[in-house]
Amino acid sequence: MIELGYTPPWWALVAGGALLIILIAWSYATSVGRPRGFTKWTLVLLRFTAIALAFLCWLNPQWVEREERQPPSQVAILLDTSRSMSIQDADPEGRLAEAREWLQQHLLPAVPHHVQILPYFFDVTLHPITNNLSITPQVFDSLSPTGTATAIASSLESLNTISPNGGPPTAVILCSDGIETESGDLMALARWHRRKGIPIHTVCVGTTNDMRDIIIENVQIRRPVGSNAPARIIATISSPGFTGFQVPIQIRFLQRVLAQQTIFLSGGRQQIEFEFRPPFRQYQVYNIHIPPEAGEWLPTNNRRAFGLEATDLTLRVLYMEGTPMQNNAPQPEWRYLKTALESDPQIKVKVLYRTRFRGFQGGFIPEADIEPGEEVYPVEHLTKGYPRTLEELQNFDVIIHSDIPKDMFSTEQLANTVHWVEELGGGFVMIGGKSAFGTGGYHRTPLDRLIPVAMESSNDTLNQAFRMSLPNHAWKHPLIAIGTNPEETTAIWTTRLPLLYGLNRVNRPKPGATVLAVHPFERNADGPLVVLAVQEIGKGRTMAFTSDITRSWGKDFETLWGELTQPQAFWDEYNCDQRYYRRFWINAVRWLAANRLTRTNSPVTLDLPQTLIRPGDFLEPVIHVRDAAGRPASSAEVRITLSAPGAADRIEQATFDPALQAFRARFSMPVAGDFTLRAEAILHSTKLGEDKQLIVCEESNKEMLDVRARPETMAAVARISGGRSLDTHNHQFAQLRSLFGSPPPPQVEIRRQPMWDKAWLMMAIIGLLATEWILRRLRGLA
Template identity: 25%
Template sequence: MRLLATVTIPQTVWVWPAAILALAATGLLVWTYRRSPRNDPAGRIAFVAKLLGIFVLTTCLIEPLWSGRRAKSGANLFVVIADNSTSMNIRDPGSDRTRGEILRDALDVTRADWLAALADSFQLRMYTCDSRLRRTSDFSELTFEGTASTIGAALQAVAERYRDRPLAGVLLMTDGNATDGLAPSADPSGSPPIYPVVIGRDRAGKDLSVANVSVSQTAFEDAPVIVQADIEAAGFAGQTVAVELTDESGGLVERQTWKASKNDERQAFRFRVRPSRAGILFYQVRVARVLTDDASDPTASHSEATLANNAWTVVVDRGEGPYRILYVAGRPNWEYKFLQRAVSEDDQVQMVGLIRVARREPKYDWRGRSGEQSNPLYRGFDNQDREETEQYDQPVLVRLNTRDAAELQEGFPKTAELLFGYHAVILDDIEAAFFTHDQMDLLHRFVTERGGGFFMLGGKDAFREGGFDRTPIGSILPVYLDRMPENVTIPTIRMALTRDGWLEPWTRLYDNEQAERERLTQMPDFRVLNRVRSTKAAARTVVTIGGDSEEGLPALIAQRVGHGRSAALTVGDIWRWGMQSPEAREDMDKFWRQTLRWLVADVPGPITLESSDMPDGANDAMRLRVRVRDESFEPMDNVSVAVEVDQPQGQTLRLTATPA
């Protein structure tokens, strides 16, 4: 292969005489033919022939030299890079072959003579490029299944790999769809020449694609998972498109149709799903052109540029459960009965009860007891075991739904190992004096450090009336416990949703506004209210009493506190709602289930896994961060963590985490 050629005129004695002779002969020839009366085609041909003869004679006199340079075979390197990404499966308009098929034919060593010619003159190096650069021998490994097209990184890798070596150039065969951006090299002067061969056309063909899918989980019981998909249709104006949501077994969950009005249009679809089980679930959004009223065309490959973007798989984490909630009440009441009845229908939530049925008596009681040390509540019962009966200066507590005989045997937990095993704590009509200062500090840490949920219900011994002002528990409440003016009166205690309440799925029981307003109208008047004047800065009032958000008093308030969340319900007799009718009881049970689901929704476990994008983002790489904590939720040292990643192809990738 001749790369460069030049023409050289030697400096001989005949150069100037030949030039003068040529000019004189040309002038004489022109003067002679201008005076000749013949002006026919034969005369013109004779003039041109004589002029060429003068040029040939002059060239022979000066004797020009033709010189060229040819690369020494095998002395230099040449790199050929072929794009192996999935974008090469696109079929351009009017073509019966995909871009990948065209590229594969061009690189077929049995038919590509140009590759053999390159190999004769250079040391040929062949690579494929998708998420990373791979060496190949004959391009037979092209599968066009790469999930990325890191063209910029591949060119930089070649430039770095062959730095200070005789690299003649790089032949890049691609469709130009780079996923990492073609950033210029840090040192352009040292980069080899790049010869791009673009495969494909600029004009886009007909194509349906799932552009983006997002998943949001709510505590709304009827549809706790919302899948939103953005569908793009190019070249399908006037045609009907079907969008389907399927579960991991391939079963159809929901199907929606859409008639595109323009050739380039984007439409958002929302699917409301209530998974039948907990844990990790997989759903797939698929889009296809509708052929008939009840059939779609999932295999019409020639009607679209590609079918690779017609489906999107999403992951839904519904948690493993069960979520354990500790309910602490200062007296037996109706609230626990209805709460337990509502939770019993949710197999992912378990509520453990610790109910005080008798208060402790003073340490020094001058009434005669005749040596009796146990609480008078146990009088008249046989087999009074001193270890199982509270002393008269201790409260009498009843444990319900405990995991074993040892759970809560000593009352409210006194250590982090015991308390942090729960996901949420509910305090119902119990005063601050029931807890020691260490227990209140522990409950504060439970919310702010462990990330648990905290919920205080109203009652005569709750909030300010219970002495929680200026305590660690009061600091995590979403309301200030200031003294209310005595002249503030509320004629009726009726609930109303605020603007934030209408936007929160867990506070709404119906999916339409009219039904929700009817439900609020039919709710009874309540009689027990712990009045609070103001909420904290980060708190959101979702329900008020006696008017809207500006006029009414806060009734249901929520906020984020540290790593956890807390809520307060200032109404102390919600049970009246469920006493109206069977329909009202169903609404109240649904309200409790949704509220408790929200309370434990984001509570972390001892081992958490977080994923984030890598800073460079060249290969769509993800960084996995694993946090391992003990029963007290203190970071654990000197532990080994292994991570297994199940890939879609069925392969398992095993990773070993390194301490950060």
């Protein structure tokens, strides 16, 4: 159709037309020669038509075309992929799987043909899933809940700028658990959407129930340890929702379970301490693991990795025996205890004997220990006897002193022994006899500081048969627990326990000592006579056994504490397996050496306050460095190396802290990942040793502190924006289809094309005027 760009009023058109006719008439009336008849009206028509066409051009005629199009409605789907969407509360596959299933099976089939879906996922920021305008239900399959935060407000805000048409969508469907961790006014954005007529329909997934989860928060290692020797692990565990549950906790290497212990969960934060034996030498990465419980929300945090270096740390015992071989004994007295201890492959025993009972006249005559092929030397041997320096004492973890006269030791040897226990964590036990405790005069020596009983009498021996008795508090001590269960332990220490035939009558236990066994009826002014007592002394441990383990007072103790090998035969040394005697002394030695077991053969020990840290936080390792004498090596150069696969090593120097008597370093962790931290010490250009630990650096996640869903937040967003609040149980087709609204009004596009500048129109005007002029010339009128 044709429209005029300028339309004057009707009266102007009439006036203009009349004026045009008058002017044409006047022009012909006053012209030279007056045309008549047909010629006159032809000339008038030609001139009128030309002027009319020129006037039409002045009115700006336009060719107008009108086209209508039906635009699609653009509806944005925002799907939360933060870590909280992995919680397995309402759906065993997790919240994201629940939302994805609802979208694929119920919402997308209800989309009308006029609606274009814009799929997005968000965590910290908003991202389009695909740029393809034609989507399928499988478009959500590749998403996983790995985001470190949830930014609902900023995602809604950025939606208005990244949509394909450059403007906001007609509606938004928000699928989330409602946990907002970032700054942003979510309700203000909901009000903005209402003003723009963009409803936000919310779909909340997850439950508001109290959290049910088992979390291994941190792992500490009392380390390093020997290969196949016990390592002490301290795990910090939280267990909301599982109060009173009994669960196994495992140590794994790859898929192999190395140790397992059953624990009771408190429902809050608790520390679990237990031991396992690493089967491999050198540095290895292990996992502490609790199998997921039914109904647990986030099973991925039931596992925590830690590094452990296992070295060849054999427990070494120096055993000094003062009782000579008896005529009626089949073997030397020291061999009973040595054989019992070495039944544990991780214990090696060196034996020293008392010379004056062996016909010693001059020089040293070694006695062959035929079975292992070792040699036994006198206590006072210049090179093979009792260590004369602190450095030599460092080769042992436990010293057993059984009836050795004090004059066989120099003052320096006794002082070194005290230092070795108090400062270097050694274990010391004194066993009774005619040369022990007060009778042996040890209350007047430096060893009096170590022994857990007061021994002021110089004549304290008592020859009397008795069966020692255990106080009630003793049953819980690890040294006593030699049965497989409490019932067996009770039987071992009561009905199975043989008689003892004497003891040293010490005065009383010292303050801080723990009495584990007493005489059943003999007492003094301080109470029952002490038979067995233990004590923590400085960094070490000590024990007093006031009876004997040899054929004087302990003839049955060393030979008959066990089970019959032939039940029908007579009970004697040859028909008893001595199993409880072995268990007791292995238990005792391991308890005494516990503070040595936490050390390594290397003089460098790396201690970490935590093995789990966040990027950017500061780590403050403490490095203990000892010289050959076991003293802090303050002049050493200590270097810390932080390494990770595919990254350059980071090296830091540690400085000596006089207050701690150890080296300290402080540095921030760069990025998330698993790192190996190695401490290396060099003294006088000689490497003293090194130690390693595993550091796990993870982003902290504020939303994981409380992972309960927020349906009230999601409902408020829907209400304020003019949308509807839904959940994944809304399956009705008509209800879901109504979310997309009616089709928008059609878009009308009008195209205008000017006509006055057309060549044909100009040629027509010129042609009419030229024809009129030619006709006038031919008629002699011009």
